[in-house]
Amino acid sequence: MQQFVNTVLGGLTLGMVYAAFALALVLIWRSTRIVNFAQAPMAMVTTFIALQIIEAGHSYWLGFAAALLAGLVLGAVVERVLIRPVEGKAEINAVILTLGLFIVIHALAAVIFGNRYRSFPAAFGIRGIEVGDTTIALTGFGIFTIVAVLVVMGLLVLLFRFTDVGLRMRAAAFNQEVARLLGVRVGRMLTLGWALASLVGSLAGLLIAGGSLVHPGYMDSVVVYGFVAAVLGGLDSPGGAVVGGLLLGLSLSLVSGYVGSQLVALAALAILMVVLLLRPQGLFAQGRERRV
Amino acid sequence: MTRALSRAGAVLRSHLVLAVLGVVVIVAVLTAVGDFRAVQLTQMAYLGIAAGGLTVLTGLNGQISLGHGALMAVGAYTTALLLQDDEPMLPLLGVLVAATLVTLVVGAAIGVAAARLHGPYLAGATLALAVAVPGIALYFGDTLGGEQGLRVRVPDAPDWVLDLAFFVTGQDLTPSKYVAYLGWFTLVVAYVGLANLSRSRVGRRWRAVRDDEVAAEVAGIGLGRARVSAFVVSAAAAGAAGFVMAVSVRLAAPSGFSLTLSLTLLTAVVLGGLGTLTGALAGAALLTFLPDVITDAGVSAGLDDIRAAELAPLLYGLVMVAVILLAPSGLVGSLRTAWHRLGHTTSKGEPS
Amino acid sequence: MLEVRELSASYGAVRALREVTFTAPTGEVTAVLGANGAGKTTLLRTITGLVKAQSGGATYDGRELTRTAPELMPGLGIAHVPEGRGVITELTVEENLRLGGLGRRRGRVRAEELERVYDLFPALADRRNALAHTLSGGERQMLVLGRALMADPKVLLLDEPSLGLAPRIVAQLFELVQSLVVGHGLTVVLVEQNARSALSIAHRGVVLSLGEVVVDERADVLAGDDQLRHAYLGF
Numbered sequence: 001m002q003q004f005v006n007t008v009l010g011g012l013t014l015g016m017v018y019a020a021f022a023l024a025l026v027l028i029w030r031s032t033r034i035v036n037f038a039q040a041p042m043a044m045v046t047t048f049i050a051l052q053i054i055e056a057g058h059s060y061w062l063g064f065a066a067a068l069l070a071g072l073v074l075g076a077v078v079e080r081v082l083i084r085p086v087e088g089k090a091e092i093n094a095v096i097l098t099l100g101l102f103i104v105i106h107a108l109a110a111v112i113f114g115n116r117y118r119s120f121p122a123a124f125g126i127r128g129i130e131v132g133d134t135t136i137a138l139t140g141f142g143i144f145t146i147v148a149v150l151v152v153m154g155l156l157v158l159l160f161r162f163t164d165v166g167l168r169m170r171a172a173a174f175n176q177e178v179a180r181l182l183g184v185r186v187g188r189m190l191t192l193g194w195a196l197a198s199l200v201g202s203l204a205g206l207l208i209a210g211g212s213l214v215h216p217g218y219m220d221s222v223v224v225y226g227f228v229a230a231v232l233g234g235l236d237s238p239g240g241a242v243v244g245g246l247l248l249g250l251s252l253s254l255v256s257g258y259v260g261s262q263l264v265a266l267a268a269l270a271i272l273m274v275v276l277l278l279r280p281q282g283l284f285a286q287g288r289e290r291r292v
Numbered sequence: 293m294t295r296a297l298s299r300a301g302a303v304l305r306s307h308l309v310l311a312v313l314g315v316v317v318i319v320a321v322l323t324a325v326g327d328f329r330a331v332q333l334t335q336m337a338y339l340g341i342a343a344g345g346l347t348v349l350t351g352l353n354g355q356i357s358l359g360h361g362a363l364m365a366v367g368a369y370t371t372a373l374l375l376q377d378d379e380p381m382l383p384l385l386g387v388l389v390a391a392t393l394v395t396l397v398v399g400a401a402i403g404v405a406a407a408r409l410h411g412p413y414l415a416g417a418t419l420a421l422a423v424a425v426p427g428i429a430l431y432f433g434d435t436l437g438g439e440q441g442l443r444v445r446v447p448d449a450p451d452w453v454l455d456l457a458f459f460v461t462g463q464d465l466t467p468s469k470y471v472a473y474l475g476w477f478t479l480v481v482a483y484v485g486l487a488n489l490s491r492s493r494v495g496r497r498w499r500a501v502r503d504d505e506v507a508a509e510v511a512g513i514g515l516g517r518a519r520v521s522a523f524v525v526s527a528a529a530a531g532a533a534g535f536v537m538a539v540s541v542r543l544a545a546p547s548g549f550s551l552t553l554s555l556t557l558l559t560a561v562v563l564g565g566l567g568t569l570t571g572a573l574a575g576a577a578l579l580t581f582l583p584d585v586i587t588d589a590g591v592s593a594g595l596d597d598i599r600a601a602e603l604a605p606l607l608y609g610l611v612m613v614a615v616i617l618l619a620p621s622g623l624v625g626s627l628r629t630a631w632h633r634l635g636h637t638t639s640k641g642e643p644s
Numbered sequence: 645m646l647e648v649r650e651l652s653a654s655y656g657a658v659r660a661l662r663e664v665t666f667t668a669p670t671g672e673v674t675a676v677l678g679a680n681g682a683g684k685t686t687l688l689r690t691i692t693g694l695v696k697a698q699s700g701g702a703t704y705d706g707r708e709l710t711r712t713a714p715e716l717m718p719g720l721g722i723a724h725v726p727e728g729r730g731v732i733t734e735l736t737v738e739e740n741l742r743l744g745g746l747g748r749r750r751g752r753v754r755a756e757e758l759e760r761v762y763d764l765f766p767a768l769a770d771r772r773n774a775l776a777h778t779l780s781g782g783e784r785q786m787l788v789l790g791r792a793l794m795a796d797p798k799v800l801l802l803d804e805p806s807l808g809l810a811p812r813i814v815a816q817l818f819e820l821v822q823s824l825v826v827g828h829g830l831t832v833v834l835v836e837q838n839a840r841s842a843l844s845i846a847h848r849g850v851v852l853s854l855g856e857v858v859v860d861e862r863a864d865v866l867a868g869d870d871q872l873r874h875a876y877l878g879f
Contacts, residue, residue: 029412034412035412035415035416037415037416037419082613082617085617086616086617091410091411091412092350092354092356092411093616094412095356095411095412095415096356096558096562096612096616097612097613097616097617099358099415099555099558099612100559100562100609100610100612100613100615100616101609101613102555102609103555103559103605103606103608103609103612104606104609104610104613105609106605106609107602107603107604107605107606107609108602108606110598110599110602111595111599111602111603111606114598114599115598115599115602116598164742164746167735167739167742167743167746168743168746170734170735170739171732171735171743174732174733174734174735175730175732177694177714177726177730178726178730178732179732179743180694180713180714180715181692181694181714181717181718181723181724181726181730182718182743182744182746182791182795183715183716183717183718183719183746183747183795184715184743184746185715186715217551220423220551221423223419224416224419224420224423227416227419227420228416228420231413231416260431262427262428262430262431263427263428263431264427265420265423265424265427266424266425266427266428268420268424269417269420269421269423269424272416272417272420273405273417276405276408276409276413276417277405277408
């Protein structure tokens with residue numbers, strides 16, 4: 001029983017991170033119809049920036065903020081310089097471009113920061129909380145993880161729902177031509193969308209790294225899990241991405257706890273295939289058929 | 293009808309002539325180089341075989357796969373399992389056929405699922421495959437050797453091969469060169485097969501599906517069947533490449549089939565220009581020989597070995613990005629276009 | 645006054661517009677008629693810069709439009725309501741309307757404008773929080789018109805507003821357009837296949853054929869000339 005509770009708690013915490021990462025992918029997919037596979041190394045490299053700052057003796061929070069800011073800037077630059085030329089072209093171009101970027105950032109990080117494993121600090125305790133005489137698998141940092149993702153999601157909802165710029169971004173994502181005729185500067189909105197997505201991705205990277213080891217490839221599997229979570233939710237729906245992330249976190253945690261941690265990625269692949277073949281529009285879409 | 297047949301015959305003949313020429317070049321080169329280069333050339337061969345398969349899939353059929361490293365793993369592990377004992381139950385050629393067939397079957401299963409996906413969805417699914425497969429080797433550690441992997445015992449070259457090699461080249465055949473020959477003959481056979489297939493009716497169907505799904509369907513081409521068949525052929529090539537890799541490295545271990553390998557193969561295909569076998573081979577050559585040069589340059593510029601080793605992938609990645617932004621038909625494709633612009637004409641866009 | 649002079653444009657090798665010239669006077673409805681493929685939609689798209697003009701141009705009160713980015717049209721008082729109604733179906737009714745008023749600086753002005761649009765289209769007020777894809781064809785047409793009005797435009801470019809609507813709804817719609825012209829002094833360019841309805845509210849009729857202006861005539865004259873009607877308008 002205790003193992004089950006701990007597995008579920010661990011799964012939910014991890015699920016929140018997958019949810020954040022899936023959200024980053026969805027934000028970009030919605031506006032530019034591109035799956036940004038380079039999101040993983042982009043998040044990795046911003047986490048390394050945080051680590052450099054923290055190891056130089058500055059506070060954790062300064063590093064945290066710098067990483068998020070770096071994510072914002074990186075996302076904007078990538079969209080403006082690399083993605084803009086392939087927007088609207090054959091989709092294979094964007095796929096190969098984001099993979100090329102994946103390789104570039106990966107290699108660049110290894111050249112600059114080295115290829116070895118380095119430990120990344122956590123802002124809060126990473127020991128389980130004691131309830132009576134048993135320790136449950138919810139850590140201080142786990143709670144922080146959940147709160148941080150919830151706060152960011154809340155802020156995004158506020159932005160998209162209640163501000164002019166959020167409305168412009170959504171209009172640009174859904175119908176570029178109509179948005180332009182209504183005075184929306186679509187290009188700027190796409191840049192902003194990539195910047196925000198990259199910031200959310202960086203947050204996921206920081207949360208995965210907390211109290212654990214980082215190296216240039218530590219986010220590689222997360223992009224797969226984020227993608228699976230996003231597809232679970234329909235790839236178009238931010239809310240779906242969050243639920244998909246939680247479901248996936250939970251499922252993978254159960255696989256890891258009861259079957260074997262080596263098969264986690266295989267389980268994710270199996271879930272992905274089942275969803276794509278049986279319900280390609282995602283679990284939560286209202287029946288609109290979509291070509292995958 | 294007969295005209296068509298005789299044209300097909302001419303195509304086959306020209307491919308065979310090229311193949312014979314290729315064999316001559318291979319023998320000459322392998323005779324001239326030492327063991328170290330022979331090992332490198334074997335690496336070029338297996339990267340070339342897998343990249344050739346991927347080129348057919350991506351260039352001719354328009355499907356993308358980030359999972360070909362995983363398919364190579366299937367071929368390599370099959371090879372390793374069949375080559376555990378000092379007295380293997382199959383001759384090496386039999387092992388090659390078995391590795392190819394097993395991978396072909398696995399590829400068919402994946403291809404059936406992949407045929408219903410496109411673009412980013414297919415990329416994501418095959419990326420998941422690439423990440424997932426090494427875990428299988430870890431989970432079934434008893435059979436598949438876990439983290440350490442499986443050692444591959446390559447049987448000695450049979451006497452007639454040794455004699456033939458001595459007779460042709462005037463040298464004794466070292467084990468490394470034996471494997472290099474194996475790799476390159478596999479490559480020649482694979483490329484002749486792939487080139488003929490892509491010039492055949494099957495290949496025309498693959499291209500038709502790539503260019504315009506609706507038109508292809510109207511013309512009575514089954515989209516699913518065309519996609520699955522392209523994936524199967526491509527997987528078989530990856531399986532053969534896995535065999536050559538296992539025999540050359542003498543090991544099948546999860547670390548050899550990381551995501552990096554899959555991305556590397558895609559790099560070879562993009563560098564070579566999506567859709568030509570020559571391009572795939574050129575890409576494989578770059579991937580094999582460039583890293584040494586670049587790494588040395590990095591070390592002499594003051595980087596440590598590990599960091600310098602990352603300069604090569606950095607360059608590939610940059611070139612890949614640049615190719616998409618500046619020359620979407622790839623390096624060879626762009627050179628070919630430039631060649632055409634200079635007034636030369638050759639058959640365009642066909643694998644040669 | 646909207647002036648189009650010697651405007652040419654093409655899609656690839658196909659010349660879609662050949663030196664189109666006409667004038668849409670302020671406070672009038674100018675109907676642009678013609679068969680499918682005559683270049684009517686391209687004409688509007690070229691005026692607002694969605695399609696690149698090859699030569700010639702269009703001005704509104706002396707300001708160049710064709711070489712100005714589409715994003716700047718609302719600021720110049722130009723509202724282009726594209727074909728297919730242009731509702732953003734993933735947004736709610738009110739969000740669509742708000743989008744139309746984003747160019748207005750002051751929040752109070754926007755809120756007043758929103759209320760005016762709801763007064764004009766009570767059906768939209770009832771469904772303000774519904775997603776636009778749940779609206780009927782007629783409601784969508786009201787929504788895009790209302791959205792265009794949110795920016796307080798001087799020129800309305802309407803592309804096939806009657807497409808797919810029941811005749812009763814078309815009549816209501818055109819009546820409304822007419823009242824806007826009278827009430828606000830709007831200048832309207834009305835692209836229509838439904839020539840009979842369009843001419844009933846238009847002051848002038850311009851007929852395009854294969855990208856060229858073949859008739860430019862007062863609407864009542866055009867509607868009354870059996871020969872012209874049979875030759876170009878099919879009624």
